[in-house]
Amino acid sequence: MAEIGHGGKEIVERILGPAEAVAQTKGLKSVEVRSQIANEIIDIAYGWFTPLVGFMGKADLDSVCKKMRLTNGAVWSIPILFDLSEGEVSDNGIKEGDSLLLTYDENPMAIFEVEEIYDYDKGEMCQAVYGTTEDKHPGCARTYQYKDKFLGGKITLANRPKINPPYAPYFIPPLEMRKRFREKGWERVVAHQTRNVPHTGHEWLMKGAWFQAYAELSIEKPLVGVLVNAIIGAKRKGDYIDEAIILTHDELRKSGYFGDHNHLTSLTFWDMRYAGPREAIFHAMLRTNLGLTHHMYGRDHAGVGTYYGAYDAHRLLATVQDELAITPVYSMNWLYCPHCGEITSEGLCNHRQEWQMFSGTLIRSIVQDGVKPPRLIFRPEVFDLVMECAEKYGFGSPFVTDEYLEKRTPVFNIPPLSA
Amino acid sequence: MAEEKFPINIWVNEERYEKLQTAGLADMCEEMLAGLKVIRVYANSAQRDKILQVFPTAKFDSATTKSIELLPREVKDAIFGKVVEKRSIDILEEFLGQY
Numbered sequence: 305m306a307e308i309g310h311g312g313k314e315i316v317e318r319i320l321g322p323a324e325a326v327a328q329t330k331g332l333k334s335v336e337v338r339s340q341i342a343n344e345i346i347d348i349a350y351g352w353f354t355p356l357v358g359f360m361g362k363a364d365l366d367s368v369c370k371k372m373r374l375t376n377g378a379v380w381s382i383p384i385l386f387d388l389s390e391g392e393v394s395d396n397g398i399k400e401g402d403s404l405l406l407t408y409d410e411n412p413m414a415i416f417e418v419e420e421i422y423d424y425d426k427g428e429m430c431q432a433v434y435g436t437t438e439d440k441h442p443g444c445a446r447t448y449q450y451k452d453k454f455l456g457g458k459i460t461l462a463n464r465p466k467i468n469p470p471y472a473p474y475f476i477p478p479l480e481m482r483k484r485f486r487e488k489g490w491e492r493v494v495a496h497q498t499r500n501v502p503h504t505g506h507e508w509l510m511k512g513a514w515f516q517a518y519a520e521l522s523i524e525k526p527l528v529g530v531l532v533n534a535i536i537g538a539k540r541k542g543d544y545i546d547e548a549i550i551l552t553h554d555e556l557r558k559s560g561y562f563g564d565h566n567h568l569t570s571l572t573f574w575d576m577r578y579a580g581p582r583e584a585i586f587h588a589m590l591r592t593n594l595g596l597t598h599h600m601y602g603r604d605h606a607g608v609g610t611y612y613g614a615y616d617a618h619r620l621l622a623t624v625q626d627e628l629a630i631t632p633v634y635s636m637n638w639l640y641c642p643h644c645g646e647i648t649s650e651g652l653c654n655h656r657q658e659w660q661m662f663s664g665t666l667i668r669s670i671v672q673d674g675v676k677p678p679r680l681i682f683r684p685e686v687f688d689l690v691m692e693c694a695e696k697y698g699f700g701s702p703f704v705t706d707e708y709l710e711k712r713t714p715v716f717n718i719p720p721l722s723a
Numbered sequence: 724m725a726e727e728k729f730p731i732n733i734w735v736n737e738e739r740y741e742k743l744q745t746a747g748l749a750d751m752c753e754e755m756l757a758g759l760k761v762i763r764v765y766a767n768s769a770q771r772d773k774i775l776q777v778f779p780t781a782k783f784d785s786a787t788t789k790s791i792e793l794l795p796r797e798v799k800d801a802i803f804g805k806v807v808e809k810r811s812i813d814i815l816e817e818f819l820g821q822y
C-alpha cells in the first residue's frame with residue numbers, strides 16, 4: 305500500500321543498502337557536514353520532508369519565499385538549503401552534475417547529486433520567511449550564517465544513523481510511525497509539538513486536544529492517540545536537556561496519566577527556526593508525513609520575542625487549510641483555579657480574579673529554588689525523573705549548560721560504512 | 724493609575740521556611756498553585772529592567788505570569804535574607820543598591 309504524504313506524494317525512503325552504498329560512494333569527493341545539515345539529510349531520506357527529495361534549487365527556494373509553495377505547487381514554508389563557501393566550491397572543484405559524498409563524524413553519510421550551484425539574497429529570504437531582517441531573530445541569524453553558495457540536488461542516505469541511548473526508541477520515521485498507528489487502531493492522531501518537560505498545563509493541552517480530536521468517533525474502543533513529537537536539534541543554554549524532555553513525556557504514559565492506548569512519544573530532528581506562522585505550517589507538513597490527522601496549536605506557536613501575534617499562525621494556517629491533510633486543533637491556556645481546586649481552561653472557568661497562571665519558566669524557577677511543585681502542577685514522577693536526568697545526563701543540571709553542550713552524548717552518530 | 728508591579732517569586736523550601744519560623748515571619752508566606760509557599764517581592768519597571776540587566780539568566784515571563792523568574796539560587800537566597808533581616812518585603816531598592 306502506498307503511503308501518501310504531504311502534497312499528495314508517496315513517501316519513499318531514499319536509503320541504500322550497505323553493499324550498494326559501498327559501491328556507489330567509492331571515489332566520490334567528500335564534504336563534511338554540520339549537525340543541522342545532518343539532521344535535514346535524515347529528514348529528507350526517511351520522508352519527514354516529503355515531497356522534497358533533496359536540498360532546494362533556486363526556483364524552489366524563490367517560490368517558497370514568494371509564494372510559500374514549491375514549484376510543483378505543494379505548500380512549503382521554510383527553505384531547506386545546503387550551503388558552501390565559494391572557496392569550498394572552487395577548492396574542491398565542485399560543479400553542477402557532480403555527486404558528492406557527504407560525511408558526518410568523518411564517516412560516510414549520504415550521496416548528494418549536485419544539480420545546481422547558485423546565490424540568493426539572504427535579507428530577502430529573511431524578510432519572506434521571518435517577516436523581519438533583524439539578526440537578533442534566531443531564524444535570521446541562522447540564515448545569515450549560511451555561507452554564500454547554495455547547492456541544490458537529490459539526497460540519498462548511504463549509511464543509517466546510529467541513534468544513541470536513551471533516544472533510540474523514540475526515533476520512529478514516517479513509514480514505521482504509520483505502521484504503529486495502524487497496529488494501535490488509531491483512526492485519529494493529534495500531534496503535540498514540544499521542546500519542554502511537561503507540567504500539567506501541557507498535560508491538559510494534550511488531554512484537551514484528545515477530546516477535540518475524538519469528537520463523534522465511537523467510544524467502544526480507543527480510536528484516538530496523542531503523539532508527542534519532540535523537536536531535537538540545536539540547544540540554547542537554559543533549555544531543558546533533551547534527555548529530560550523526551551523521557552519525561554514518555555513518563556506521563558508510563559505513570560498512567562496516559563496509556564499505551566492513547567499516547568506515544570517520538571522525536572523529529574530539526575533545528576527550530578522560530579518562524580512563527582510559517583513554522584506552524586512546516587510542523588503541519590512534518591506531522592502529515594508522520595501520519596497524523598490533527599495538530600495542536602496554542603498561542604504564538606513556534607514564535608520568538610514579539611515578532612508574531614498570538615493568532616498569526618492560526619490565520620496563516622486557515623489560508624492553506626484546504627491543501628493540508630492535517631486538521632488544526634486550537635488550544636486555549638490551562639491554569640490553576642484555587643476556587644475550582646483544579647486545573648481548568650481559561651475558556652471554561654469564570655473565577656478570573658482568582659486564576660493562577662503558570663508557565664514552563666515558572667516551574668523551572670520553582671525547581672531551581674529547590675522546591676518540589678505540588679502534583680496538581682507538576683507530576684512527582686516527572687519531577688523525580690528530571691532530577692535523575694540531571695545527574696545521569698546533565699552533569700548535575702536539568703538545564704543546558706556549557707558543560708552539557710561540550711560533553712553530552714550526541715543524539716546520533718554516523719558509524720563507519722561497511723558492506 | 725497605580726504603577727505596574729512585577730513579582731519576584733521566592734519559593735519557600737523547607738530551609739527557608741525554618742528561617743521564617745525562627746524569625747516569627749511564617750505569616751509572610753502566601754500560598755499559590757495548590758499548596759506552594761511563596762514570598763513575593765515586587766519590582767517596579769525600572770527595578771525589573773535593572774535586574775534583567777545585572778542578572779543575565781533572569782527572565783521576565785511577559786506572556787503568562789508577568790513575573791521575574793530564573794534568578795540564580797544565590798541571588799534569591801540573598802533577597803530572602805534581606806526580607807528576613809528587614810522583616811519586610813519592601814527591600815528591593817536597598818538590595819539593588821549594591822549592584
Ligand SMILES: [Zn+2]
Pocket residue numbers: 641642643644645648653654655
Ligand atoms: Zn474556577
